[in-house]
Amino acid sequence: MSHKMNAEQENMLRNIGIVDFVTVEMTEYLDTHPFDREAMEYFNHYMRMKNQMMRDYAVKYGPLSLSAADTCSKEWKWALQPMPWEGGC
């Protein structure tokens, strides 16, 4: 079951986690401060960054989310992804 990731894959996954954390934190903050424009810009910036990183990761290693899947792919990489609880990252 254990899937060995290379250093680049592990690094990309770690960076996606960091950027995603900003979007989670800003989502909940904006829920109670929907008119905070500075927070909104912050969210937009990091959400764009995350979307791009998710697409870049999907092309190289397969999709982490089906909404970020590489739609030119000829193989179903989703099923071949390591499960996150296996300790890959």
Add this chain to the structure above:
Amino acid sequence: MWNYEKRLQFPVKITQPNAKLAQVIISQFGGPDGELAASMRYLSQRYSMPYNEVAGLLTDIGTEELAHMEMICAIVYQLTKDLSMDEIVASGFDKYYVDHTLALWPQSAGGVPFNACVFQSKGDAITDLTEDMAAEQKARTTYDNILRLVHDQEVCDPIRFLRAREIVHFQRFGEALRIVQDKLDSKNFYAFNPEFDRCKN
């Protein structure tokens, strides 16, 4: 509806199995102040919540709690992976093992099965948000208690992350309670229940 991302919210990479510790940490899966109860509490309360920003917050925090539940399960799974029969017996994990082998099942550290009675969905905005704030503090205390028992850095890091999220959510629910109170009768917050009585302003 939901979308799944095949990654953990915070990395869990444990190299030293420890079944004794797993039996304590499993409480944050299926115990009274665990992540499953947290998620089900917020995702149940949101439907009748009449204020969009508060219903949205319950949805988003309830969703994040699912990601926390997955992290706790990953910790327990990795702490109990590849155990020998001797280790299973010596650590006292045999009582869990006999019913579930090495699978994840929601229970408290004391072996009590997950039960929806550990949370409320009362249908009164002040009551529910006050419960939600208490729930975040109870979970924070549980993580503090766990941290006193953990000496392995690989386990400490994700547990500390989860503990910090409880404090942030407590803050957000406090703001949500304030939003609700601002919409109520300032002379008497209990004059009507905005989730039931029709005299909304």
